Amino acid sequence: MKTLLIPLLSLLALAAAAESRTFPVTAGNHRVTLTFGAADRATDTTVLAESRQLMLERVRTAPGEFLKRSVVINTRNPALEPPPRFAPGATAVLLNERETGINRWDDQLTLTLLGPAPAAVDVIITPAPDAATIYLLGDSTVTDQPRGDYASWGQMLPRFFDGSVAIANHAESGETMKSFLFENRLNKVLSTLRAGDTVIMQFGHNDQKRNWPQTYLEAHTTWPAYLRAYVAEIKHRGATPVLVTSMERRTFTDDGRIRSTHGDYPQNVRDVAAAEGVALVDLQAVSSTLYTALGPELAPLAFANAGKDATHHNAYGAYQLALAVAHGLRAAAVPVAEHLATDLPEFDPAHPVSPAAFDLPFTTADVAEAPRGN
Structure with missing residues (x-):
């Protein structure tokens, strides 16, 4: 089981710009643990995942306060297990043109931090097969x-x-x-x-x-x-x-x-x-x-x-x-x-x-x- 620890500066940059960040993962469920807060200011962070799934709403911390929150995020790709020889079946979901390149059908986990004062000091991503x-x-x-x-x-x-x-x-x-x-x-x-x-x-x-x-x-x-x-x-x-x-x-x-x-x-x-x-x-x-x-x-x-x-x-x-x-x-x-x-x-x-x-x-x-x- 692989654990991803995302460095402090990369996540702070993401929060400051309110931009999305993607992380390579395999298809399945993943536990994502974020530590919110900042040493010198109050923070107010909303977390979206993949194609704007609302995971956490308005997580607030006081100056110098740090708060951990965990969620489980599902990722997937269009692939299907090929059927046995001569058996009916398919090898992939038939996506439409609007789904091409969309976050929910790739081998990545996408996070977006946004809000009036978003900040997080780290994020840990681990597989969650039992969720x-x-x-x-x-x-x-x-x-x-x-x-x-x-x-x-x-x-x-x-x-x-x-x-x-x-x-x-x-x-x-x-x-x-x-x-x-x-x-x-x-x-x-x-x-x-x-x-x-x-x-x-x-x-x-x-x-x-x-x-x-x-x-x-x-x-x-x-x-x-x-x-x-x-x-x-x-x-x-x-x-x-x-x-x-x-x-x-x-x-x-x-x-x-x-x-x-x-x-x-x-x-x-x-x-x-x-x-x-x-x-x-x-x-x-x-x-x-x-x-x-x-x-x-x-x-x-x-x-x-x-x-x-x-x-x-x-x-x-x-x-x-x-x-x-x-x-x-x-x-x-x-x-x-x-x-x-x-x-x-x-x-x-x-x-x-x-x-x-x-x-x-x-x-x-x-x-x-x-x-x-x-």
Whole structure:
């Protein structure tokens, strides 16, 4: 097992410039231990990993105070173990053009330190093969959005755990349950999934698109059949499946309520969860309550592209939905909920924190194009 000790000056330079730094690693889970602080000043550091996964939020130290914090970060590459001769299979995930060169599909671990006064004196990286893993499957509202003001609940979720589990976000923009299967993304997840791991799935935004006949799933037939097949594969490996209904789009009616655009798909997710005895997080219900509470004037402040995008979220909106998922896991008594952070913020979608009071260093200055499937 190889340990990487990163020198003091290199990490301080990274913090001062708020730039990303990559370290060569093998695919898998890695424990990353950072020592925050500075001898002559107070510090305030937020840590992002890979494609902007929120690992640690606003770690503060007083002058002369030093504080160690550890997290587990998952890295991977597209490769799959070649199948035996004459057996069906594939040797790699079929990545799309937007994933070329992206941090989450390389043999490196990427860290970014940022904030009003970021500083760390060292970082130690060690393999963590025994750490449990939470796998995320889904579309653009779940994937780690790499730039601009776009964000998803999947990339905010690591902040709400205690640093003892890894979150492997395999979601990707434009994905459906069919394409996730055909592009070997499910194979990639199953190739490393172990007993005791957790798989959280949220599809639906793209599956319902009749204009995509190659991946369309009909609400009452093929849609629940695919859900059950995914659940069966996960259970077969001793892991815990969790189903999540798709959050609503920001479409208000004249009386200030959210109009549902998902038809019967969310209800069929609920029905499959009940029939299969698996946990459910109802983001459709939570998001409708949240957007209604914010109202037509404030709700755009939860969405990307300065509110012009009515589907995808910014850091504020993604953070609120990640909180909803974390509290949903705890309410459902999913085993991995034992690893939720002790400082898990309270969450009430009917009385959300004001967007004006939300202050998380996250957004990049570059402009991001709309995700696939938008």
